[in-house]
Amino acid sequence: MLAKLKEKEMAIELRKQGHSYSEILKKVPVAKSTLSLWLRSVGLAKQQKQRLTEKRLAALKRGWETCRRKRILIINKIREAAKKEIKEITQRDLWLIGITLYWAEILSIPINQIRVYFKKHKINSKRKNVGKNDHGLMRIKVKRSINLNRKISAWIEKICELLHCGVV
16 A cells, blocks of 8 residues: 555656656556546646647657558559559550540530539439430449549559650
8 A cells, every 4th residue: 555655646746747647657557547546636837738738749740640651652552553454555445545535525524514423313203304315324333432543543644654645
């Protein structure tokens, strides 16, 4: 019991000096919940609170930077793998690419009129644009689409590399 009392006094003194719980736990080997009970009535000066806040923000920043580095590594792996999928472009590939580009060009949809939205299927539709000019609704469901977007971007870059043309 006497040892616990000494630990409690030491913890209170460290807290009064402005140390964080983590710093105190390194010097006083008790459970964090015990530390919380001991220190709940110990107040901190404004400067001490500011130091702890700055320390917490620095830790957050380190976490963000770690996540950012991991994300960049993942993006680079995805892009390299996607580029390796395209080894060469045959005449048929070029023909299909050309047809698709021509098809996209004759659609003549201004960029400001393109909207992406989700529409639930209704069996009893009262739409007026049915018949010969109705080409239907294309619905694409993609899981984790950000990585697919990165792959598509890398595929386009690789095709442009092989064709010796630039990306607009």
